[in-house]
Amino acid sequence: GDSVTQMEGPVTLSEEAFLTINCTYTATGYPSLFWYVQYPGEGLQLLLKATKADDKGSNKGFEATYRKETTSFHLEKGSVQVSDSAVYFCALSEGSATNKLIFGTGTLLAVQP
Amino acid sequence: NAGVTQTPKFQVLKTGQSMTLQCAQDMNHNSMYWYRQDPGMGLRLIYYSASEGTTDKGEVPNGYNVSRLNKREFSLRLESAAPSQTSVYFCASSDTNGYEAFFGQGTRLTVV
Numbered sequence: 001g002d003s004v005t006q007m008e009g010p011v012t013l014s015e016e017a018f019l020t021i022n023c024t025y026t027a028t029g030y031p032s033l034f035w036y037v038q039y040p041g042e043g044l045q046l047l048l049k050a051t052k053a054d055d056k057g058s059n060k061g062f063e064a065t066y067r068k069e070t071t072s073f074h075l076e077k078g079s080v081q082v083s084d085s086a087v088y089f090c091a092l093s094e095g096s097a098t099n100k101l102i103f104g105t106g107t108l109l110a111v112q113p
Numbered sequence: 114n115a116g117v118t119q120t121p122k123f124q125v126l127k128t129g130q131s132m133t134l135q136c137a138q139d140m141n142h143n144s145m146y147w148y149r150q151d152p153g154m155g156l157r158l159i160y161y162s163a164s165e166g167t168t169d170k171g172e173v174p175n176g177y178n179v180s181r182l183n184k185r186e187f188s189l190r191l192e193s194a195a196p197s198q199t200s201v202y203f204c205a206s207s208d209t210n211g212y213e214a215f216f217g218q219g220t221r222l223t224v225v
Contacts, residue, residue, distance in 0.1 A: 043216035
């Protein structure tokens with residue numbers, strides 16, 4: 001079945017460092033891809049999305065490009081802040097009417113001042 | 114705006130006890146979901162409901178039942194709690210033709 005694999009954490013960076021969190025997927029069809037973020041003690045919220053190949057999703061300085069040829073959707077940010085510390089989840093939607101999401105295991109990002 | 118509301122936020126059960134987790138959304142979404150979150154395993158789908166009156170099993174349905182009471186409400190029931198069901202449970206909803214799922218704040222359940 002469809003699946004998502006993302007790099008294990010934790011990832012520890014200094015403020016203003018460059019961030020990359022790798023995500024690859026396996027899907028039989030043409031899924032939509034997402035990054036969700038979970039701040040401590042909260043539920044998940046959508047960070048960005050891409051619905052077809054070569055689309056770039058972006059939000060709050062984060063970017064990810066849907067790469068069909070490498071089945072990847074890596075999350076990047078040029079300069080992280082302490083407030084970016086959270087758990088980041090890569091996910092795909094099978095594209096059926098139910099819009100079920102399949103999640104990766106999550107990557108904890110800790111940004112130090 | 115309330116969005117997705119889950120109750121309770123925290124619960125401790127003894128093995129064998131039963132309980133129902135409640136979820137309500139006020140966004141008129143057709144689809145609703147229950148996930149569990151465990152360390153190192155991400156979020157796994159327990160059950161989902163594509164529309165009012167329908168429910169389907171997800172990846173890890175054993176030990177759970179659900180009810181889609183109406184379009185707003187989707188409850189998750191543990192009939193006989195087991196320590197393996199200790200987890201954080203999230204309810205979510207989405208529009209049938211949309212892409213974004215909205216999540217509740219979660220219920221932290223401990224079974225002792």
